[in-house]
Amino acid sequence: MARDIASVHLIRVLRSSTFRYAIIYMLVFGVSVAGVLGFVYWQTVRVIASQTDDTIQAEITGLAEQYRQFGLLGLVRIIRERSQAAPGRRGLYLLSDRNYNRIEGNLSSWPPIARGEPNTVDFLVATDTGDEAKPQVARARTFALPGGFYLLVGRDMTERTDFTKLMTDALIGGLILTSLLGIAGGVLMSRSLLARIEGINRTTEGILQGDMARRMPVRGNRDEFDRLATSLNAMLDQIDGLMTGMRGVADNIAHDLRSPISRLRSRLEFTLMSETDADGYRRAMEDAIREADGILATFNALLEIALAEAGAVRDRFSPIDLSALAADAGELYGPVAEEKGQSLTTEIEPGVTVPGNSHLLAQAAANLLDNAIKYTPEGGRILLRVQRDGDGAVLSIRDSGPGIPEEARGRVLDRFVRLDVSRSAPGAGLGLSLVSAVARLHKATLTLTDAAPGLHISLRFPQAGVSPAA
Amino acid sequence: MRILVIEDDTQAAQYLTKGLRESGFVVDHAPDGPQGLFLATSETYDAMIVDRMLPGMDGLLIVETIRRNGNHTPVLFLSAMGQVDDRVRGLRAGGDDYLTKPYAFTELLARLEALLRRGSAPAAAQTELQIGDLKMDLLSRSVTRSGRKIDLQQREFQILEYLMRHSGQVVTRTMLLENVWNYHFDPQTNVIDVHISRLRQKIDRDFDTPLLQTVRGAGYCLRAPD
Numbered sequence: 275m276a277r278d279i280a281s282v283h284l285i286r287v288l289r290s291s292t293f294r295y296a297i298i299y300m301l302v303f304g305v306s307v308a309g310v311l312g313f314v315y316w317q318t319v320r321v322i323a324s325q326t327d328d329t330i331q332a333e334i335t336g337l338a339e340q341y342r343q344f345g346l347l348g349l350v351r352i353i354r355e356r357s358q359a360a361p362g363r364r365g366l367y368l369l370s371d372r373n374y375n376r377i378e379g380n381l382s383s384w385p386p387i388a389r390g391e392p393n394t395v396d397f398l399v400a401t402d403t404g405d406e407a408k409p410q411v412a413r414a415r416t417f418a419l420p421g422g423f424y425l426l427v428g429r430d431m432t433e434r435t436d437f438t439k440l441m442t443d444a445l446i447g448g449l450i451l452t453s454l455l456g457i458a459g460g461v462l463m464s465r466s467l468l469a470r471i472e473g474i475n476r477t478t479e480g481i482l483q484g485d486m487a488r489r490m491p492v493r494g495n496r497d498e499f500d501r502l503a504t505s506l507n508a509m510l511d512q513i514d515g516l517m518t519g520m521r522g523v524a525d526n527i528a529h530d531l532r533s534p535i536s537r538l539r540s541r542l543e544f545t546l547m548s549e550t551d552a553d554g555y556r557r558a559m560e561d562a563i564r565e566a567d568g569i570l571a572t573f574n575a576l577l578e579i580a581l582a583e584a585g586a587v588r589d590r591f592s593p594i595d596l597s598a599l600a601a602d603a604g605e606l607y608g609p610v611a612e613e614k615g616q617s618l619t620t621e622i623e624p625g626v627t628v629p630g631n632s633h634l635l636a637q638a639a640a641n642l643l644d645n646a647i648k649y650t651p652e653g654g655r656i657l658l659r660v661q662r663d664g665d666g667a668v669l670s671i672r673d674s675g676p677g678i679p680e681e682a683r684g685r686v687l688d689r690f691v692r693l694d695v696s697r698s699a700p701g702a703g704l705g706l707s708l709v710s711a712v713a714r715l716h717k718a719t720l721t722l723t724d725a726a727p728g729l730h731i732s733l734r735f736p737q738a739g740v741s742p743a744a
Numbered sequence: 745m746r747i748l749v750i751e752d753d754t755q756a757a758q759y760l761t762k763g764l765r766e767s768g769f770v771v772d773h774a775p776d777g778p779q780g781l782f783l784a785t786s787e788t789y790d791a792m793i794v795d796r797m798l799p800g801m802d803g804l805l806i807v808e809t810i811r812r813n814g815n816h817t818p819v820l821f822l823s824a825m826g827q828v829d830d831r832v833r834g835l836r837a838g839g840d841d842y843l844t845k846p847y848a849f850t851e852l853l854a855r856l857e858a859l860l861r862r863g864s865a866p867a868a869a870q871t872e873l874q875i876g877d878l879k880m881d882l883l884s885r886s887v888t889r890s891g892r893k894i895d896l897q898q899r900e901f902q903i904l905e906y907l908m909r910h911s912g913q914v915v916t917r918t919m920l921l922e923n924v925w926n927y928h929f930d931p932q933t934n935v936i937d938v939h940i941s942r943l944r945q946k947i948d949r950d951f952d953t954p955l956l957q958t959v960r961g962a963g964y965c966l967r968a969p970d
Contacts (some may be wrong), residue, residue, distance in 0.1 A: 563848075570846060574929075606931070613938050
């Protein structure tokens with residue numbers, strides 16, 4: 275069983291793309307190593323060969339000098355001396371008569387390949403210098419001397435042979451080592467990468483099976499996998515938020531639209547049972563239409579909130595003149611505030627723009643003013659401000675109404691929440707939740723603070739521009 | 745006045761045609777896209793009311809098609825697709841107005857009247873509007889009634905201009921919000937009523953005959969006295 279798992283794991287490693295890349299890399303690396311060694315080999319062999327040729331040439335010059343000074347006897351003597359020198363010397367000498375019979379030298383016989391015209395030849399020779407008489411490659415030049423004598427001067431090429439062997443060994447050893455290290459490295463690398471991908475995979479499967487709370491493992495070393503995991507987690511959080519929001523909407527629709535609809539139904543039913551005259555029916559009809567309008571308004575508000583929360587309109591954001599937008603809203607509500615004996619003042623810095631959706635922003639501003647006017651008592655003051663704030667912009671509304679107790683400030687942003695339990699003021703309790711959704715859509719920060727007395731609501735947009743008109 | 749209604753929901757179409765006939769229109773009804781397009785191209789109408797999601801063909805396509813053929817009959821889109829984007833798409837396709845379902849019949853009627861008026865008298869370069877003794881000079885942006893100058897704020901001027909251009913017709917609150925403020929949502933408080941009552945103070949209070957009337961359950965109407 276354990277072996278099965280191990281072999282499955284190994285197969286997965288071998289199939290992984292990381293492993294394939296490691297192998298390809300290893301092959302490329304191996305070819306490069308072989309290439310470099312081959313080049314070194316070729317160059318070195320060339321140098322050795324030319325050195326050998328130089329040495330032979332020097333010997334020949336020396337022997338020729340002896341021959342010129344002392345004749346054949348001198349030549350025989352110097353050949354004997356040199357042949358008997360320390361066995362470390364690798365010089366080869368042979369002087370023979372016209373029938374290639376040895377006269378003097380450290381070669382036992384004239385190599386057959388070197389007979390004929392004087393030439394440079396490579397041949398195999400059994401040196402008698404070492405303990406083991408192994409055939410060695412040697413290189414020599416031959417000369418025909420006056421009187422029918424032949425002379426051979428050469429050097430054995432053990433150095434080159436040794437070097438070749440060294441290089442071949444290095445090449446084979448290097449390739450084997452490269453392969454081993456490459457495969458081992460590939461397996462290790464693939465296993466560690468696979469382990470991380472596997473972690474993400476397992477989490478995804480868990481989420482697919484319904485465990486929405488699971489998140490990708492993050493190691494904290496901020497590498498690519500961590501970044502991937504972090505953005506996947508952010509995406510999951512957003513999806514989770516949207517799903518929670520949708521569930522919330524569904525719950526709220528079920529709860530808060532059901533009651534007015536059932537109220538409407540009862541009223542119609544009751545009218546049908548008890549009213550008899552046209553006037554009564556007329557009143558009931560008017561009531562019913564009013565109730566239906568109310569339901570519709572609630573429904574529309576919910577749709578707008580859903581639209582803002584879905585975030586799809588963000589693709590089509592354009593620069594919105596927040597100053598003009600706030601001024602318009604202030605101007606729309608100014609007379610309403612006056613009617614209630616309140617003073618609505620505006621302090622608007624001109625030409626402040628934010629990227630956004632004008633329809634939703636206008637509605638948010640209108641909702642804020644609507645609320646302020648609704649909850650501020652007669653004679654109260656309302657201040658609407660737009661100002662630049664660092665890189666951003668702030669739209670804020672301050673009223674002198676009763677404010678919102680600190681513990682309830684988070685709650686009022688939820689749908690259908692109305693602190694006024696008697697529900698005497700009109701509205702479905704969706705105004706601030708739309709503002710909150712619009713704020714989130716625009717990545718703006720919505721804060722509710724105590725204006726002592728009253729409420730101070732501010733919407734801070736992270737980035738603002740200047741309208742070209744300003 | 746002949747009106748073509750292209751609407752696939754039979755019951756909705758029935759209410760609509762009945763209401764329009766009772767208001768004095770001659771109404772043809774097409775229950776799907778191809779029939780609607782056929783009627784729109786073969787007959788002559790004073791206005792069309794077109795649903796968006798129709799079997800066989802999107803209402804947008806019908807309007808685009810007749811517009812390409814040089815037909816300029818005023819078109820009112822009537823659709824359950826009520827986002828601002830849908831409205832923009834409808835107007836771009838050649839619609840003249842866009843009303844979201846569900847709608848109040850009074851609202852539909854008011855908008856239809858406005859469209860018919862616009863169709864019959866294309867907005868010429870008028871420089872002066874006059875209703876009874878109320879005069880508006882569009883160049884100097886001044887308003888007088890019976891020769892007495894009336895001071896209006898900019899927004900009040902815009903409201904009055906809209907009402908004067910649609911004099912004798914019912915103008916709904918939504919029409920004012922859309923055309924004067926360019927707001928496509930319904931503020932919770934009846935803000936328009938407050939603006940109208942201020943305007944009324946300025947143009948009607950000091951005079952014997954009121955020009956600006958409230959039409960119950962529908963909106964307002966600026967009308968010259970008989």
